[in-house]
Amino acid sequence: MHLIDGELSAGTGTFEIISPWTEQTVAETPCATLDEAERAVAAARRAFDEGPWPRMKPAERAEILRRFADRLQVRRDELVGIAIHQAGAVRSLAQGLQTDAPLKAAFEYADTAATFEEVESHVVDGQPMSGAVGRRKLRLVQRVPAGVIGAITPFNYPFRTSVQKVFPALAVGCTVVLKPHPTTSWDSALMAQAAQEAGLPAGVLNILLGAGADVGELLARDARVDKVSFTGSTSVGRRVMELASATVKNVVLELGGKSANIVCADADLDKFFASEPGNLRHAGQGCGQLTRLLVERSIYREVVARVAEQMQRIPLGAPEDPATGLGPVANSSQYKRVLEYIEIGRQEGATLVCGGQPSQAHDVGFHIQPTLFSDVDNSMRIAREEIFGPVLVVIPFDDEADAVRITEDSDYGINASVWSRDTEKAWRVAARIRTGSVGINCLANVTAGPHGGFKQTGIGREWGKYSLDEYVELRAYEVHE
Ligand code: NAD
Numbered sequence: 001m002h003l004i005d006g007e008l009s010a011g012t013g014t015f016e017i018i019s020p021w022t023e024q025t026v027a028e029t030p031c032a033t034l035d036e037a038e039r040a041v042a043a044a045r046r047a048f049d050e051g052p053w054p055r056m057k058p059a060e061r062a063e064i065l066r067r068f069a070d071r072l073q074v075r076r077d078e079l080v081g082i083a084i085h086q087a088g089a090v091r092s093l094a095q096g097l098q099t100d101a102p103l104k105a106a107f108e109y110a111d112t113a114a115t116f117e118e119v120e121s122h123v124v125d126g127q128p129m130s131g132a133v134g135r136r137k138l139r140l141v142q143r144v145p146a147g148v149i150g151a152i153t154p155f156n157y158p159f160r161t162s163v164q165k166v167f168p169a170l171a172v173g174c175t176v177v178l179k180p181h182p183t184t185s186w187d188s189a190l191m192a193q194a195a196q197e198a199g200l201p202a203g204v205l206n207i208l209l210g211a212g213a214d215v216g217e218l219l220a221r222d223a224r225v226d227k228v229s230f231t232g233s234t235s236v237g238r239r240v241m242e243l244a245s246a247t248v249k250n251v252v253l254e255l256g257g258k259s260a261n262i263v264c265a266d267a268d269l270d271k272f273f274a275s276e277p278g279n280l281r282h283a284g285q286g287c288g289q290l291t292r293l294l295v296e297r298s299i300y301r302e303v304v305a306r307v308a309e310q311m312q313r314i315p316l317g318a319p320e321d322p323a324t325g326l327g328p329v330a331n332s333s334q335y336k337r338v339l340e341y342i343e344i345g346r347q348e349g350a351t352l353v354c355g356g357q358p359s360q361a362h363d364v365g366f367h368i369q370p371t372l373f374s375d376v377d378n379s380m381r382i383a384r385e386e387i388f389g390p391v392l393v394v395i396p397f398d399d400e401a402d403a404v405r406i407t408e409d410s411d412y413g414i415n416a417s418v419w420s421r422d423t424e425k426a427w428r429v430a431a432r433i434r435t436g437s438v439g440i441n442c443l444a445n446v447t448a449g450p451h452g453g454f455k456q457t458g459i460g461r462e463w464g465k466y467s468l469d470e471y472v473e474l475r476a477y478e479v480h481e
Contacts, residue, residue: 006202047203147226338389413454
């Protein structure tokens with residue numbers, strides 16, 4: 001059910017959630033209309049302008065948010081099941097990154113709400129301020145909630161991305177209209193129930209299930225929405241920014257990636273392989289995944305052979321089976337897209353080392369073999385475009401400068417890793433690449449924040465305390481007695 005103006009509503013229409021493993025309908029949600037979206041935006045605006053939420057004492061807000069997090073926590077096992085069945089996440093991923101990590105973040109943001117420092121700085125008396133000699137004077141910088149937030153989330157980590165927008169925005173006193181991806185809005189139905197049970201005041205959080213581009217565009221366009229927080233593809237992000245510009249609306253854009261994993265000849269290869277470069281988590285459907293493997297030429301063949309061996313050992317199967325390492329991609333359009341890119345790679349002349357076919361693990365569903373292309377040139381489409389599937393491309397490099405050049409020759413800038421026993425060299429490389437995070441001899445922990453990117457990966461930073469900054473505006477007061 002949608003959550004609009006404090007009421008759970010069955011709405012109109014039906015959106016069928018299809019299991020990517022069985023291709024059967026596993027759930028149905030309503031399908032939000034533009035009319036319902038209008039009502040949700042009006043409710044969020046009213047709740048912000050007239051309701052108690054932005055004016056509540058931080059401790060009171062925190063108490064309600066803790067109740068909200070608690071009501072989500074009691075649904076933990078259900079949320080894990082949903083991550084498995086609506087998007088094909090394998091069990092360990094469904095439990096960890098898809099559910100437990102965002103639940104933990106929800107509690108942390110609830111705690112932050114209690115201690116949120118509204119007043120950033122103040123200077124009193126005796127300081128040199130022009131025109132007020134001998135009188136009491138005060139200067140304050142106040143962090144005020146940004147207003148009504150339109151939150152738009154993608155299919156790959158739906159609960160995680162929704163929590164990551166909703167909780168920090170609410171923690172600082174904003175109101176929210178959440179529009180998840182229609183194919184994965186089942187978890188948001190649980191969020192709607194939890195919010196209502198927690199007693200969030202009417203209109204503070206509104207959730208529109210099963211909604212598509214039309215509702216997303218309404219949020220980006222509508223003057224009553226102060227800021228849009230969007231996670232999704234770069235092409236749709238561009239459209240959101242274009243629509244938002246009509247009302248000079250502020251945006252957070254967390255978009256695509258094509259991140260480099262740079263392996264120097266002096267790397268500790270055992271450590272590198274322990275990071276499982278061949279196992280692309282969530283079948284490669286992650287924005288910060290290291291899908292371009294850059295390997296120094298002298299060890300190129302050895303690394304390609306070992307990665308291929310690692311990929312071929314990944315157990316394929318049903319996502320709910322704890323033994324499965326690679327499940328299906330999330331939906332039929334992803335399935336078609338990934339197979340098309342594999343064909344493009346073949347036609348571009350890259351060498352298909354392993355995979356390249358639908359998997360034989362199941363006779364229905366959207367399962368694709370882990371696929372490795374070697375002899376890839378960075379000018380090829382499979383090296384430049386986000387495939388968002390279990391496909392890894394391996395590109396040789398000659399030296400440090402060449403590794404930096406290839407890494408930087410990308411429209412994206414979200415994440416990277418550098419592997420070398422020469423830590424000074426690794427730092428030099430890391431410092432020269434423009435990505436939101438870099439791991440040195442490890443994978444960067446995105447959840448620690450800040451998470452986000454340079455170039456066409458977007459605008460803004462999320463996770464941890466950095467998310468809070470996205471939902472406040474600064475206001476200066478100067479007071480002379
Ligand atoms: P998408 O851009 O197709 O959809 C994202 C959301 O936008 C969905 O809710 C969708 O319904 C909505 N939408 C579609 N058209 C719209 C329009 N015209 N106006 C407004 N909203 C519209 O992305 P996706 O396929 O769901 O997700 C995959 C993409 O998300 C990848 O590119 C991935 O890299 C990116 N992503 C980025 C991050 C990050 O933090 N940078 C995290 C997760 C996913």
